[in-house]
Amino acid sequence: MALRQQVSQAEKDSFMPECPLLLHWDGKLLPDIAGSKETVDRIAVIVTGNGVEKLLALPKIGTGTGADQAAACLKVLDDWKIRDKIRGLIFDTTSSNTGIHKGACITIEEALGRELVNIGCRHHVLEVILSNAFTAVFGGTGGPEVGLFKRF
Numbered sequence: 001m002a003l004r005q006q007v008s009q010a011e012k013d014s015f016m017p018e019c020p021l022l023l024h025w026d027g028k029l030l031p032d033i034a035g036s037k038e039t040v041d042r043i044a045v046i047v048t049g050n051g052v053e054k055l056l057a058l059p060k061i062g063t064g065t066g067a068d069q070a071a072a073c074l075k076v077l078d079d080w081k082i083r084d085k086i087r088g089l090i091f092d093t094t095s096s097n098t099g100i101h102k103g104a105c106i107t108i109e110e111a112l113g114r115e116l117v118n119i120g121c122r123h124h125v126l127e128v129i130l131s132n133a134f135t136a137v138f139g140g141t142g143g144p145e146v147g148l149f150k151r152f
Helices: 002-014 066-080 104-112 122-138
Strands: 021-031 039-049 052-057 086-091 117-120
Touching (some): 021 066, 039 066, 052 066, 066 104, 086 104
Parallel strands (some): 021 086, 086 117
Antiparallel strands (some): 021 039, 039 052
16 A cells, blocks of 8 residues: 555656646446445546646545536646646536536636636537437437337
8 A cells, every 4th residue: 555655656746747738537436446335436537638648546526516526626636736737628518517507617617717628528519419410300219228229
């Protein structure tokens, strides 16, 4: 355990990117690694920039709310001492991230004290467009299974 902490601290101390960074995060319900049969909320926190791609942490969070996700991201940025390098946010388009009052994006922007570029995940944005196109052509579905695609 002491060796892991030492290696972790050495990684943090040596990480000094010279470029602006984009902050990525995504939360998932995962089995608890402590051995219990419960699931816990974890959030992957990553930064990218010009030639930089770094997984910073996978902390456990209390809930998947925007406030908890933002707090976890900000704590990780502070641990790595890179708050001042963040210029943009990349996130999925759930309301916990995009909410105008309590979303993680607005909470992070307010904590950093500046406006940031907000980039919704292309996969999730295209998913919304595809869903609307499908509904316009085939009508709404009555459940999670779409009869048209069942045979595939």
